[in-house]
Amino acid sequence: MSQPPRPRTSSTIPPILQQTSRIDSSENPEIMSDDEVEVQHGKGVTWRDGYRVPLIRLRFNDLCDEGSSVILGSGLNIHDVLVEAVVGVLDALYTPETAPKSVRSVTLIVRSMDGVAYTTGMDIDDDHKEIHFSTDYIAGVHERSKGKQDRQEILGVIRHEMVHCFQYNAFGGANGGLIEGIADWVRYKGGFRPPHWHRGGGDEWDDGYEKTAYFLLWLEDQYGPETVPRINGWMKNRRYSDKLFVELFHEKPDELFKKYKKWCEDHKDEKSAEVCGSGEDSPASGGEGSGASSPHGDGDDHSYVEVSGPREESSVSEVKLVARDRLCKLTYDGTGSFKRFLNSFEGLIEVLDSKMSDKERKLLLVTALNGNALAWLDNIDPEDEMEYSEIKIILEANTSVSYKS
Numbered sequence: 001m002s003q004p005p006r007p008r009t010s011s012t013i014p015p016i017l018q019q020t021s022r023i024d025s026s027e028n029p030e031i032m033s034d035d036e037v038e039v040q041h042g043k044g045v046t047w048r049d050g051y052r053v054p055l056i057r058l059r060f061n062d063l064c065d066e067g068s069s070v071i072l073g074s075g076l077n078i079h080d081v082l083v084e085a086v087v088g089v090l091d092a093l094y095t096p097e098t099a100p101k102s103v104r105s106v107t108l109i110v111r112s113m114d115g116v117a118y119t120t121g122m123d124i125d126d127d128h129k130e131i132h133f134s135t136d137y138i139a140g141v142h143e144r145s146k147g148k149q150d151r152q153e154i155l156g157v158i159r160h161e162m163v164h165c166f167q168y169n170a171f172g173g174a175n176g177g178l179i180e181g182i183a184d185w186v187r188y189k190g191g192f193r194p195p196h197w198h199r200g201g202g203d204e205w206d207d208g209y210e211k212t213a214y215f216l217l218w219l220e221d222q223y224g225p226e227t228v229p230r231i232n233g234w235m236k237n238r239r240y241s242d243k244l245f246v247e248l249f250h251e252k253p254d255e256l257f258k259k260y261k262k263w264c265e266d267h268k269d270e271k272s273a274e275v276c277g278s279g280e281d282s283p284a285s286g287g288e289g290s291g292a293s294s295p296h297g298d299g300d301d302h303s304y305v306e307v308s309g310p311r312e313e314s315s316v317s318e319v320k321l322v323a324r325d326r327l328c329k330l331t332y333d334g335t336g337s338f339k340r341f342l343n344s345f346e347g348l349i350e351v352l353d354s355k356m357s358d359k360e361r362k363l364l365l366v367t368a369l370n371g372n373a374l375a376w377l378d379n380i381d382p383e384d385e386m387e388y389s390e391i392k393i394i395l396e397a398n399t400s401v402s403y404k405s
């Protein structure tokens with residue numbers, strides 16, 4: 001693409017998992033070419049507070065799923081929640097003038113899966129974003145909090161994931177902890193802080209999620225309200241490096257983090273001051289997020305603290321969820337480059353489980369083959385005796401022509 005790179009999905013998603021294929025615009029006038037980066041108009045596009053809101057879509061994979069009932073029974077208007085999330089994210093990171101206009105659609109897919117949620121681009125075009133939200137997770141939140149945290153958590157998770165739809169990530173190479181920290185910073189600013197979040201956590205500045213979000217809140221307090229938009233903007237058209245902090249704040253991130261930790265230590269008795277400094281940032285408890293107890297309520301911390309375990313754990317595996325999803329979709333039918341298929345296949349395995357046994361790798365590889373490639377394998381290994389490495393070598397040595405014969 002020419003100049004402004006489109007915001008990609010979470011940069012925690014390795015490049016190999018990022019979809020880059022695009023439809024030829026000459027065959028479909030609806031699809032713009034790479035040179036036409038800004039999609040100003042389009043089906044379903046609306047404008048809100050000066051921001052362009054792309055087509056918003058919703059899919060429940062199973063309405064009978066308990067988690068689906070939790071979302072539908074939460075009383076939230078999902079359309080409004082998604083539109084407000086788009087505008088909230090854009091307003092936190094951009095102005096109407098600087099906001100990226102390349103995202104064509106955002107689809108919320110509510111389905112049963114491990115983890116909490118993740119965001120990815122659709123196979124057909126990375127500018128069509130998909131937010132996958134776990135029904136198992138929200139059903140668990142509902143059970144543990146007896147329904148008290150449903151709304152706050154639905155709003156918070158959607159706000160976090162929506163950031164990944166619109167944030168810059170230095171061509172996919174940004175520090176993952178920073179990317180997740182910005183997402184939780186926006187979530188915090190939106191007023192959707194879960195009760196178990198507290199400032200001062202983390203050993204490194206880029207531990208990610210709320211740990212980095214609180215560091216960003218402190219930075220903002222030191223350097224002004226444009227701090228995080230500037231960090232995000234820096235990653236628009238540069239390769240990532242920690243120089244970002246030196247350029248913007250004249251100090252290395254580790255040094256800044258030390259100062260932040262000292263600040264937290266010096267202010268640890270100020271329990272009420274969750275935000276470093278200004279009170280205007282305190283999480284909103286009214287409006288869309290209400291219904292639950294006050295996010296500050298200490299008494300509720302315990303009822304909800306269980307959620308922090310699985311959430312943190314599964315947040316780390318956001319990349320793995322995407323990898324698993326991609327692996328499910330990855331197939332090879334004998335046409336096209338086997339090398340490219342194998343690179344993707346092994347890259348995904350690497351993300352999922354780098355220590356996976358050859359036996360398991362073989363199982364997954366064979367599952368991914370179909371059409372001529374599978375027929376070819378059946379032919380050369382009818383007894384299913386070959387090792388993964390053998391199959392790989394033989395497949396690599398063959399051209400696609402061989403499978404077609």
Ligand SMILES: [Zn+2]
Nearest residue numbers: 010180183318
């Ligand atoms: Zn995330």
